[in-house]
Amino acid sequence: MKRRGNGACARAQFLFVRRTIAMLLRMIGRLKGIICDKTAEGITLDNNGVGFEISLPLSTLASLPPTGQEAELWIHTHVREDEIRLFGFSVPDERHLFRTLIGKVSGVGPKVALAVIGAMDSATLARAINEGDTRRLCTIPGIGKKTAERIVLELSGRVVATGSAASAPVMGVFSELDSALKNLGFKASEVERVIGEVRRAQPADASFEVLLREALSVLRAK
Template sequence: MIGYLRGAIAACKAADSSRKNTPTYWLTLDVQGIGYDIQITASTANKLPLVGQETQIYTHLIVREDQMVLFGFPTLAERELFRQLISVSGIGTQVGLALLNSLGIQDLVKAIVSGNTRVLSLTPGVGTKTAERLALELKTKLADGRLAQVGATRSVGSMVSVAVQEELEMTLLALGYTPAEISNALNAIASLPILTKTQDIEAWIKEAIAWLSR
């Protein structure tokens, strides 16, 4: 399994797809002289640095009879949510990408947990029945609070940006920690000197897990 790839952007172009209203892109990442083709959403493509600059992409590998496909995500949280989406019967990789692209993490999770099938079905390729199945299956899976409580553990305040805290929460929730545990951890580590002046998500995750594992 390839967890993530870090390298220089060699190319990024729209994929040939029948879903013209939900385009995906092929990112070619040069990692130590090897070019990896990674399928990403349009929203991810829009956030990438320029060709030639370095970036890091979290990946999910799909192995099929005739090919292997890497799907890429800008954050761990987005990748974990993608994995949850495609675990639902009838939700393939392209629909999973379309949901992430059209709604984003926070609105998508909110729609699933609240059972808002109207919002879910606004995504091309997601009909009413698919939206109902998506809400039913994932709401049940996430009923214990994992991923469903995005935003519920707000506690760090101005120490870290909202975007970083959202990813931190989503990552820890995906790892199985409860909202209460995460809230306690964030309150405990917020004043650590190593974190007070950094927005490095990996540093925050490392310290949070260390505190939770103590």
């Protein structure tokens, strides 16, 4: 009987440790801690001295307080052979929708699902899916016609809006945008300039998520 070499043993030990870590992380349903770093993709949340890197949809990222303050997120742990990632959401319903997208729709992974949730509120998204509005879904970065059609096919009639779809007055939306951009660390002068550009470029009824995405795109291009 042949013995496994040191390389095989090390590989087996690595896989065991990795599976154990993945199992422990999957037990995390919610995290509360201090925001110690913030980027355009997510945050690092300090919980009892441990920094958790968490990817977030734009809408959740924009709603968080500044670095140094406390935040609370609902967590999904995504495990692949080559990585383990944490995804955070402001409410459990967003996490449920994220899991539905990556679990039910072929070709939709975490990156695309995050873009979908960050691009529009739950009521608008549910309406687009249930009405088969693939054109609206195609406005989301990373969503092409075929993917939009698959989302409608797999989820039509299964997605129910839980949030309010009531639209705020235009000035209210831009006031919210101003606050969100400043929370992300942009200077007041930059925010004032980019909001002016976004107001001229976007229709009056554009959602907060669309405006935020456009504003970040303009800021990154500078």
